[in-house]
Amino acid sequence: MQRRQFLSNTGISALTSATLVSCQSQNNSTVTTNSLPEIKWRMVTSWPKSLDTIFGGVQGFCDRIKQMSGEKFQITPYAAGEIVPGLEVLDTVQNGSVEAGHTASYYYIGKNSALAFATGLPFGLTASQQNAWWYYGGGLDAMRKVYSDFNIVNFPAGNTGAQMGGWFKKEVKSLTDLKGLKMRIPGLGGEVMSKLGVNVQVLPGGELFLALDRGAIDAAEWVGPYDDEKLGLNKAAQYYYYPGWWEPGPTLEVLINKSAWEKLPLEYQSMVETAAKEANITMLANYDFVNQKSLKTIIAGGTKLTPFPEDVLTEAQKIAFSIYDDNSNKNPAFKEIYQSWLEFRKDTLQWNTINEFSFSNFLVNHKK
Numbered sequence: 001m002q003r004r005q006f007l008s009n010t011g012i013s014a015l016t017s018a019t020l021v022s023c024q025s026q027n028n029s030t031v032t033t034n035s036l037p038e039i040k041w042r043m044v045t046s047w048p049k050s051l052d053t054i055f056g057g058v059q060g061f062c063d064r065i066k067q068m069s070g071e072k073f074q075i076t077p078y079a080a081g082e083i084v085p086g087l088e089v090l091d092t093v094q095n096g097s098v099e100a101g102h103t104a105s106y107y108y109i110g111k112n113s114a115l116a117f118a119t120g121l122p123f124g125l126t127a128s129q130q131n132a133w134w135y136y137g138g139g140l141d142a143m144r145k146v147y148s149d150f151n152i153v154n155f156p157a158g159n160t161g162a163q164m165g166g167w168f169k170k171e172v173k174s175l176t177d178l179k180g181l182k183m184r185i186p187g188l189g190g191e192v193m194s195k196l197g198v199n200v201q202v203l204p205g206g207e208l209f210l211a212l213d214r215g216a217i218d219a220a221e222w223v224g225p226y227d228d229e230k231l232g233l234n235k236a237a238q239y240y241y242y243p244g245w246w247e248p249g250p251t252l253e254v255l256i257n258k259s260a261w262e263k264l265p266l267e268y269q270s271m272v273e274t275a276a277k278e279a280n281i282t283m284l285a286n287y288d289f290v291n292q293k294s295l296k297t298i299i300a301g302g303t304k305l306t307p308f309p310e311d312v313l314t315e316a317q318k319i320a321f322s323i324y325d326d327n328s329n330k331n332p333a334f335k336e337i338y339q340s341w342l343e344f345r346k347d348t349l350q351w352n353t354i355n356e357f358s359f360s361n362f363l364v365n366h367k368k
Contacts, residue, residue, distance in 0.1 A: 041075045041099040046086035048206040049079040051227050057158045057283040058102045064275040073268050086204035094150045099260040104252055106187030114333040118143045120250040122189045122320040127159045127249035127284055129348045137344045142337045151258045155276035158252035158283040163244030165308055166221030167237035175311050183219040189246025195319045212236040225294035234298045240305050
């Protein structure tokens with residue numbers, strides 16, 4: 001079965017067939033999409049159009065809804081900076097200036113530290129574990145509760161998979177080499193780096209190359225080989241570190257203004273939910289496909305692929321969980337989610353150590 005056909009059938013099975021097509025069925029009964037209203041929304045994003053992985057995933061989400069609604073429900077996505085800067089998506093959706101947005105919630109932890117869970121925590125969950133938490137481990141209900149304070153309804157709608165550790169102009173041989181570095185890294189990962197002595201900065205993706213190339217920053221992380229090469233980061237720094245312990249499986253989200261959401265017909269709401277799930281699946285698959293090829297290309301071009309020193313990883317993990325404890329003491333919303341998240345993490349690690357990680361370790365140690 002063709003991949004596109006499979007995804008289409010999956011989406012259709014989740015909805016009433018009357019909402020998905022605008023022509024007649026095989027038995028010549030008339031489909032009722034004609035009775036649905038024509039609606040046009042705007043969607044602001046945190047991404048540049050040059051990234052056909054993330055922004056392309058957003059475009060795919062919008063195209064899918066247009067297709068399912070017989071072109072009656074149309075959402076137009078805008079790149080970072082076209083309407084608002086990339087780090088102002090949540091605010092713009094919250095105040096109703098636009099109906100929807102696509103972003104990473106950890107950009108906004110200054111508003112509520114519990115928003116970090118929606119993207120992912122340092123030394124947290126892999127992509128598959130993150131999806132299990134979202135859909136079956138209570139994650140969606142927990143985050144809906146947090147977003148309700150912002151007049152927003154959220155949907156997981158993308159995942160990059162485990163990320164890389166970023167680009168450094170100078171080699172990092174130990175913890176001491178991090179002190180004083182100016183690095184672009186957002187979220188709680190940025191807080192960890194700050195405690196390691198890094199001068200943390202938060203910049204949108206479209207600004208990273210110039211900042212790194214001109215020396216305004218000494219290091220930067222984005223996603224992985226494909227996107228990083230698209231942004232030109234491999235031309236601005238030589239050392240490429242791994243793993244990206246701050247984002248082992250980060251979720252990206254569709255945010256919808258609650259008032260706008262409640263005005264949607266139920267059929268359109270179902271389409272949004274289905275399209276978001278498809279975007280979540282396809283974006284991850286896309287990244288897993290393109291990153292492996294791009295990594296070979298940038299290494300051939302002179303990039304020095306380097307693991308983080310053990311002392312960096314050990315100390316970073318220690319600091320990360322100390323930060324979680326601190327946030328739990330300060331923020332009841334964080335504490336409530338953290339307690340169940342921590343139990344989920346323990347159980348899923350035990351299971352994956354048996355089933356998936358043991359298999360991966362065997363393959364790595366017995367290459368053919």
